[in-house]
Amino acid sequence: MIPGGFEYHRPDSLAAAVGVLREYGDDARVLAGGHSLIPMMKLRMADVEHLIDVQDIAEMKGICAEGDKIAIGAMTSQHELIDSPEIARVVPILSEAALQIADPQVRYCGTIGGNVANGDPGNDMPGVMQCLDATFLLHGPDGPREVAARDFYEAAYTTARDDEEILTAIRISAHAPGYAYEKQKRKIGDYATAAAAVLIEKRDGLVANASIAMTNLSDVPVWSEAAGADLFGTDCGPEAVAAAVDTMLGDIDPTEDNRGPVEFKQHVAGIILRRAIARAWSRA
């Protein structure tokens, strides 16, 4: 499988990369780790005339933690997330999620920026980012702007990013000690049949704050404010968990595919969410 021909660009600055995007618009695509885009190009399902490899752009690299805030360069690989002591200290849910993405070789290449910017409903990080209330930093011809992860996803592969913009970094605040990312997949390397990101803050034995999002159960990640509210003020007992699961199952909208029919996905989603809530609560 050999992709169609294209021009290869390897700019060494953000301004130069945005310049290429401005010049070629729709015909240009940014290449991060390439493990979503290159397979699509090989299948000739993605037609790219100008490929912009951003590996040399220093502004898109590195992890910078300051107190309870962390900024993660878009070109940070899943492997680097897993390896990073700062990530483990401030946002350990990212390491837990990254460990469940693909396989070791893919994690050395695949980046957090590509994962969140691609808009593939099967990608794990968009749901995690919504759960965390992360902020995406986008750079375009008019400079940088910020978009909340919860406002970023419009439909499958359609996001708030303009054609001339590049997602350069992600900003996150430290999360509560109660966290979990739970994923059901058919085999290593598969996307989720269902996955759940859960954050719980516990105070005086009760849930003081809860945030719940799920992956690959709609054409966008599903962050359910109401499902989190079902846990608020409770001791995370069976009734509260059942209510939260019911609410989330009403908010997801899975479609039948080779991972199973809708009824099965609803079933798996319920089990995965229960497990994620239980693990997050046990750590809270």
Added chain:
Amino acid sequence: MSETTSQMNIKLTVNGEAHEVTCEPRALLIHVLREDLNLTGPHIGCETSHCGACTVDLNGKSVKSCTLFAAQADGAEITTIEGIANPDGMHVLQEMFREHHGLQCGYCTPGMITRAYRLLEENPAPTEEEVRFGMSGNLCRCTGYQNIVKAVLAASDQMAAQKEAAE
């Protein structure tokens, strides 16, 4: 779809040797290694970044060379299975794969050993579970993995013993 025929020059250091290659931007690294540099150790298996038969070591990372343009590797240091062996004989991993029957047809073996090499560089004393997790990007359709895991664990023990003897 444009079928541009523009060519580019890239520099690769493969198994310690510097190479300059002229290729199209769409050339995949596996094709350049096999067809331009005649390094046919890395195999083309699934071509969809699942099987790991094309695994090579690139700047200290295990990568699937079917899912990387050669252009992305411009300036990189690459080790293929051909570069794993020592000048005076097989690498311990290769010896242990032979001793523990870590292969049958051998198609996945170059990728398995190249991946195991990086795994042991990062984690010289892995548990069985860590070996299975660390090797999960490589598929084998013959062995059922049992002997591959044994071989990697045995190589880890041997390398530790060699290191101790050297100190």
